Amino acid sequence: MQTKADDFYASRSPIQAGAELYGSDDISADVEVIELMLESLKLLSISPIVLSLGNVAIFNALIAQEDLLGEQVTKLRQIFARRSTPDLAEFIVSVTLNNADMFSALMKLEGDASILDKALDVFSGLPEAKLAIEDLIKISTQLNTTDVEVMIDLAELKAYEYHTGVVFSAYNEDYSKALAQGGRYNGLSASFGKARAATGFSFDLKFLSQAQ
Numbered sequence: 001m002q003t004k005a006d007d008f009y010a011s012r013s014p015i016q017a018g019a020e021l022y023g024s025d026d027i028s029a030d031v032e033v034i035e036l037m038l039e040s041l042k043l044l045s046i047s048p049i050v051l052s053l054g055n056v057a058i059f060n061a062l063i064a065q066e067d068l069l070g071e072q073v074t075k076l077r078q079i080f081a082r083r084s085t086p087d088l089a090e091f092i093v094s095v096t097l098n099n100a101d102m103f104s105a106l107m108k109l110e111g112d113a114s115i116l117d118k119a120l121d122v123f124s125g126l127p128e129a130k131l132a133i134e135d136l137i138k139i140s141t142q143l144n145t146t147d148v149e150v151m152i153d154l155a156e157l158k159a160y161e162y163h164t165g166v167v168f169s170a171y172n173e174d175y176s177k178a179l180a181q182g183g184r185y186n187g188l189s190a191s192f193g194k195a196r197a198a199t200g201f202s203f204d205l206k207f208l209s210q211a212q
Helices: 025-041 056-064 071-081 085-094 101-107 115-122 127-142 188-190 203-210
Strands: 016-022 051-055 148-153 166-171 181-186 196-206
Touching: 025 051, 025 127, 025 166, 025 181, 025 196, 051 056, 051 127, 051 181, 056 071, 056 101, 056 127, 071 085, 071 101, 085 101, 101 115, 101 196, 115 127, 127 148, 196 203
Parallel strands: 051 148
Antiparallel strands: 016 196, 051 166, 166 181, 181 196
């Protein structure tokens, strides 16, 4: 049981199902996991599906360029989680940032796959962020997304800080929250003795069964 639900509509005792793929840092692993997630949802006869793609490595690359205290990073993450442009503007005024314009741009970078070309221009001076965007371009072109609308949301950070790269969620307008979600979390297994590349997804069977 979770001490608190992930969001207002979530259960504190979810019945989770999903999949994890360990040992590969290649984007083909992310593609495989995302397609498995989508196929799993199709078995539940849920359609249409909107797939949201992001990459937390962009935010992490920006943070690495700044001299921020841990509490300031936490506050900035919370601002992005709320999608609060006014709060971000206030934060930028109160704290000296090397890349304030990039943080402001990141908050607004969402839309269809064409937004990735604009993102490459915005982060052209930040190699790690460019690589993260290029990964998203490759993933979006390699995915078999028949009957799925793909949207890009570069400001998506997820509720948990252990994600290190691509993050994704599946939505349907008839459901109050994400149907399924996941992402890459390289290094999470280090706490169990060995760091390994990993990507995976999960969904709450209780939520899906009650919502149908």
